Amino acid sequence: MRLKDHPVLDFKFEEKKKVSFIFNGETLYGYEGEPIAAALHDNGVRVLRRSPKLNRDRGIFCAIGKCSSCLMNVNGIPNIKTCVEPLKEGDIVKYQDKKGNIRGD
Amino acid sequence: MSEEYNIVIVGAGPAGLAAATTASKYTNKILIVDENIKPGGQLSKQTHKFFGSKNHYASVRGVNICNILLDGLSKEKVCFRPETSAIGFYKPDTLIIQDKEGLHKIKGNKFIFATGAIENMVSFENNDLPGVYGAGAMQTLMNLYGVKPAEKVLMLGAGNIGLIVSYQLMQAGVEIMGVVEASPFIGGYHVHAAKLRRMGVPILTSHTVKGVYGDGKVEKAIIHKLGGGFEPLHGTEKTIEIDTLCLAVGLTPSVELLHQAGCNIKFIKELSGYVSVHDDMMETNIPGVFVAGDASGVEEASAAMLEGNMAGLKAAYDIEGFNRSVFLNEKEIVEFELKSLRTGPFCERAQAGKKRLMVEER
Amino acid sequence: MIAYKTTGIVDMELVSLPQDWEKQTRFFPVIECIEKIPCNPCSFSCPKGAISVIGDITNIPQIDFERCNGCSICVGKCPGLAIFLVNPNFSENKGAVILPYEFRPLPEKGSIVRLYDREGKEIGEGMIEAIRTSKAFENTPLVTVSMEKDLVMCARHIRFD
Numbered sequence A: 001m002r003l004k005d006h007p008v009l010d011f012k013f014e015e016k017k018k019v020s021f022i023f024n025g026e027t028l029y030g031y032e033g034e035p036i037a038a039a040l041h042d043n044g045v046r047v048l049r050r051s052p053k054l055n056r057d058r059g060i061f062c063a064i065g066k067c068s069s070c071l072m073n074v075n076g077i078p079n080i081k082t083c084v085e086p087l088k089e090g091d092i093v094k095y096q097d098k099k100g101n102i103r104g105d
Numbered sequence B: 001m002s003e004e005y006n007i008v009i010v011g012a013g014p015a016g017l018a019a020a021t022t023a024s025k026y027t028n029k030i031l032i033v034d035e036n037i038k039p040g041g042q043l044s045k046q047t048h049k050f051f052g053s054k055n056h057y058a059s060v061r062g063v064n065i066c067n068i069l070l071d072g073l074s075k076e077k078v079c080f081r082p083e084t085s086a087i088g089f090y091k092p093d094t095l096i097i098q099d100k101e102g103l104h105k106i107k108g109n110k111f112i113f114a115t116g117a118i119e120n121m122v123s124f125e126n127n128d129l130p131g132v133y134g135a136g137a138m139q140t141l142m143n144l145y146g147v148k149p150a151e152k153v154l155m156l157g158a159g160n161i162g163l164i165v166s167y168q169l170m171q172a173g174v175e176i177m178g179v180v181e182a183s184p185f186i187g188g189y190h191v192h193a194a195k196l197r198r199m200g201v202p203i204l205t206s207h208t209v210k211g212v213y214g215d216g217k218v219e220k221a222i223i224h225k226l227g228g229g230f231e232p233l234h235g236t237e238k239t240i241e242i243d244t245l246c247l248a249v250g251l252t253p254s255v256e257l258l259h260q261a262g263c264n265i266k267f268i269k270e271l272s273g274y275v276s277v278h279d280d281m282m283e284t285n286i287p288g289v290f291v292a293g294d295a296s297g298v299e300e301a302s303a304a305m306l307e308g309n310m311a312g313l314k315a316a317y318d319i320e321g322f323n324r325s326v327f328l329n330e331k332e333i334v335e336f337e338l339k340s341l342r343t344g345p346f347c348e349r350a351q352a353g354k355k356r357l358m359v360e361e362r
Numbered sequence C: 001m002i003a004y005k006t007t008g009i010v011d012m013e014l015v016s017l018p019q020d021w022e023k024q025t026r027f028f029p030v031i032e033c034i035e036k037i038p039c040n041p042c043s044f045s046c047p048k049g050a051i052s053v054i055g056d057i058t059n060i061p062q063i064d065f066e067r068c069n070g071c072s073i074c075v076g077k078c079p080g081l082a083i084f085l086v087n088p089n090f091s092e093n094k095g096a097v098i099l100p101y102e103f104r105p106l107p108e109k110g111s112i113v114r115l116y117d118r119e120g121k122e123i124g125e126g127m128i129e130a131i132r133t134s135k136a137f138e139n140t141p142l143v144t145v146s147m148e149k150d151l152v153m154c155a156r157h158i159r160f161d
């Protein structure tokens, strides 16, 4: 859910460009230029990848590009810090298993 | 081919922006790089009015202070590159940065590292479950991008960040189930605690989180009481249904780059971790390399800005060699304000830490 | 250790009030700021010079009730939202409180709201007499609520459906 009536901030969503992107084969929407992780969070997606050794689910933790909890595969490239990666129309975002691999699967 | 600048600043938080503001009064060709999409660091997420001195934007909301700093920067003198990470420093004058296009070499005369801090994690069962977020992450989602970040939150940590972020979450329509604090006392300012209490939020001191549980995401937390020696008291467990556990358990200075650069790094507990030794004008043991803000010891934004002013002033002076009395006068003002800011019981720790740091040999 | 460090609730003995405050017939500030924190905007905000932070910025604000004209700028400026204006005799049988309210939606003038004390306990009902927002308050809305006279020193938050 977006914060349309906030006591301090005005996000001016009506002036922003809505874009579509694909997450694990499903079409989702977000605003252009916002971090991919923020758009996913707004769509209710909490699990972004699985840890390399113990196969544990991982979501956002720091959201400032420091902790690598949000690494995902974006347009075929693994290990993208989605909390600081701006969303573009048509991005193909995939859940990342383990360390990810260069072929993007 | 590499680009050349007089001053290269890493980090566009309050410290980096303040450094650029002061430096640009006396010199030009200043570059700021930041790995985030938007400038402002932690400051751009602070929707509450700031404390501190009237002279330093007190009573202005953090997000507005950030805009004031950004608007004040001269476009001719200061170049800003977002989405750009600094990943290595090579003595005496080379910074390696990474952006969409790849790696680049940047040459500089002076360098100011204002890389901020990273939020701490604590150990409890399933602390890696999606839905365990740093307080700053909640702020990024709701205050920068307008995403309602959760429905029901339990906050761990009753320092200022835990208290303030709880209040900001409530402003975003999120329910705060409580603030849990291991210490017997509320660490943050009373006024922040009071805002939560009058809205009915319990603050549970001498309590901590035993664990969070759920299927692929946080669904509940179990908390328990702590005894005088911080030992868990059996039989005091309580289950709270939540979708998010928010951690506000302190920050650790980001000194990786300074460390790699060869700065003299010391562990100073009062400054929240490993920090680079620096002199009274924020210069490290490597001449021409400065540090400012949370990266030089976790304090708050007013101190970060003053340290930035100081580093920017000295860096510019060393390059331009302008009128010495102008330099000394400005130095004195910043020193005075830093000193006055660091008085009082809440700043004793940082004050002691800074003292310990400065007596170390350069 | 002082109780507020565990409860988050101010000790009212530490808060200064005008003499015979119950008899006052105009708004006066109640500054619930009792800790040595580095902060001084209240002292600069007051056009009458009624509030001062003397010496170090961490000193507690001092108030001169004689000088205060009840303008409420300090309520909007205080970063801790810790200043309230209280008028124990707002009308013949009501008192009133001016409090900062940074939530949405805003209550409507004339509407009835529930009142909460410093612990978040519901203590009664009040009526919204006025709502003001201004750039000078960094857009913190100030709400004037009238209530039973004996609630003015307790009511610190409002809610409504």
Ligand SMILES: Cc1cc2nc3c(=O)[nH]c(=O)nc-3n(C[C@H](O)[C@H](O)[C@H](O)COP(=O)(O)OP(=O)(O)OC[C@H]3O[C@@H](n4cnc5c(N)ncnc54)[C@H](O)[C@@H]3O)c2cc1C
Binding pocket: A064, B010, B011, B012, B013, B014, B015, B016, B033, B034, B035, B036, B039, B040, B041, B042, B043, B046, B048, B050, B051, B084, B085, B086, B087, B114, B115, B116, B117, B135, B136, B139, B161, B164, B165, B251, B254, B257, B292, B293, B294, B295, B299, B300, B301, B302, B304
């Ligand atoms: C959740 C939270 C709430 C806070 N609330 C308050 C408050 O209410 N009042 C207050 O006074 N203070 C508050 N603070 C503290 C205050 O925000 C910080 O003290 C202040 O922002 C520190 O400024 P800084 O410039 O040192 O670091 P930051 O603001 O952290 O900025 C550092 C910047 O450096 C960038 N960076 C780091 N490493 C690199 C790299 N290698 N390459 C490129 N860029 C890099 C980061 O992206 C970031 O933008 C809060 C802090 C947090 C985390």
